[in-house]
Structures are given as C-alpha cells and as structure tokens.
Amino acid sequence: MPAPNPQYIRIPGRVTSVGESSRLFLAPDHLLLATATGFTETYRRFYFRDIQSITVRKTWTGAVLNAGLGFIVFVLLIGVAASSATGDVIGWSIPLGFFLVLLVANVARGSTFVCEIHTAVQSRRLGTSHRWRGIRKLLAHLRPVIETAQGPLTAEHLRQLSNAALPPASLPIAAPPVISAPPHSIL
C-alpha cells in the first residue's frame, strides 16, 4: 500500500518532563505531537482544518522553581557568611555558584506557560511547560498554516461575530417554568 511519509518539519523546542519528552512537527496538512517515552514514540495528529482554538495559560511552575532555588541560594549564602576558614568558604561557594546560575537562568527565561490545542473532539496539552519565547515561536509557526487552511479570523472579526450573535438587550428573558407538583410525584 503506497502511503508515503509526510515530510515533517520540526518546530524548535522540546518539552521534557519525568520519563517523557515531547516535540512538535509540521506536516503539509497537520501538526504532529511526538511524545517519546522510553523506547516508544506515540503520535497525535491535529489537522489544520480541524483546529478550533489554541489556549495558553500562565502557570506557577516557574515561580515555584524560583522560590525553591532562591531558598537554596539563601541558605548557601548564610553558609558562606558564617564560614571563616578559606576551605569552608570555597566549599560553600561551589554549590552556591551552581544554584545561583540556575536561579539567574530561570529568572531570565521568564514565566512558564501551558499550551493546549482544541478540536471538536479533543483537547490536548502540548507538553507540560513552555516559556513565553517558545510559545511565541510555536504560535508564529502555527497561525499562518492554520489560517492558510481555514482562512483568517482577526480579533475585530471575532468581536463582530460575537456581537451579531448576542440577543438584543431589550428582549425579555423567559423565566424557567415553575414546577408546582412535589418532586416525589414527578418521579
């Protein structure tokens, strides 16, 4: 059965968590989420014509990591300050430098976000945690291809659609029917 592999183009960035790593690839007509767990790679396809929305949510992961690293750095700083011997200062400074680099790197990378993709039949999280830079790159890759498949939908257009669908404010809202009979008589 001839079914050639679509040419996948990798979207930069890899999202890793305990025991698995996820990468995203673009095919001519779909987005492929490849998740490697051990010796198996599982795939999820999202066809551009079916993608209804992409949501991004800020998470506390980055802040919690900052707090944890900040606490470790603080403890190590106290250790350095309390040491008098040169050997002790060096002994405290090495882990201090290591955790300080991690803290600075985490602060520099910014907040963490979770990205989800929604179709009519499924909602799927794209990896566990992204930074805003990665999200921007991801959207910059996805938006044009989805708009090519579905057509553009600007914020202004969306607002117009929403306003058109709203019921006129003057129309009275019908009250729900009052059930006078006791519940046990209905059941």
Place this chain on the structure above:
Amino acid sequence: MPAGALEMIAASAVCPQCKCPIPAEFCNLSEPAPCPSCRTSVLVQVFPAAFHETAAGQTAEPIVEAGTASCFYHQQKKAVTHCDVCGRFLCALCEVDIGGQHICPICLRPGKKKGKLASLDSSRTLWDSAALVLCLVPIIVWPVVIVTAPAAMTVAILSFYKPGSLVPRRRWRSILVLALSPLEILFWVWYSFFRPG
C-alpha cells in the same frame, strides 16, 4: 453567521484554568490577558473551525436500478468508488479516505498492522534507542556483556529494516551500537581469557 455562534465561541474559547467562557474581546490578542473570571494570564487563539458546523456522515444509497454496480460488502448498496489496493467496489459506508486514497476496511487493517499506512500510526518502537540502552547499560554488570552485546548488535541491525520513527531521526545510535558492541565482545574475551596475571 451560523446559528448559535456565540455558544460555539463559548465552547471553543474557555479559560484553561477556570473553564469559564472567554469573551470575544479577549480572544486572538497577541499577548496574554487576565481571564475575566479567575484573573489567570491566558491567551486564546480562536480559528474559523470553531464556527463550522459538523458535517453529517455519508450514507450509502440503495440500488434502485438493475445493472448498477453494487458494493462488494453490501450487495444492496450502490458502489461509489473502488478500493485502491484490492480493486473491490465500495459504497459510501465502506470507503475510507486516507490521504486521497480510497481503501476498504479489509485492506486497511493489515496496512495499519504492518505500519505501511504511516498516516494511521499512533506509535512506533524506537529500535535504535533500545539497541543503545542494551549496549551501554549492561556495562555496569560486566559479565552479562557477552550476552547483551550481540543482542544489541542484532537489535541495531533490525532497526535498519523495521519501520522507525515517523519523524526525522538520525541513525547515529544504531551506528554507534554496531561500532561499540564488537569492541565490548573483544574486550570481554580478552579480559576473561587472555588478561595477564
């Protein structure tokens, strides 16, 4: 504007944190904005598919005229196409469209099983990764290397013939295993039989 468009916006554009509908003015912005309900910073991109109504599935037409080609699997149904693999006539119910190919359900199953229909694959085994682990990890438990090194070589060779990852992936793992495993075997033989002292 299809009926119930607002409901459709609400269904597709909800806050991922509190699951409340996001108003249209908060959608398709370039930067995250706080959700009106939970104040979580969210970015919602809505696409036109959110407003499309789901198309109804096809139904097979019954044969009304004598001499009309019928479906191989449903004799009473009108054939609309033929299977691109086996050539059997198919009705609208039996036809499966995969990447522009029309395939019958009977041909679909072995194609999926053997990994020939890449567009249907939902998982693949990474034989090269398995070979690499089989080659490197047993070094910790040295005596077993004489068993695991040939096994790793076998898996590495197998990885060239088995369907690998769907996505682009270099073959360096298999090549590394094929280079390392003979060395492991040679070293094991030397260490076990010819080691001085």
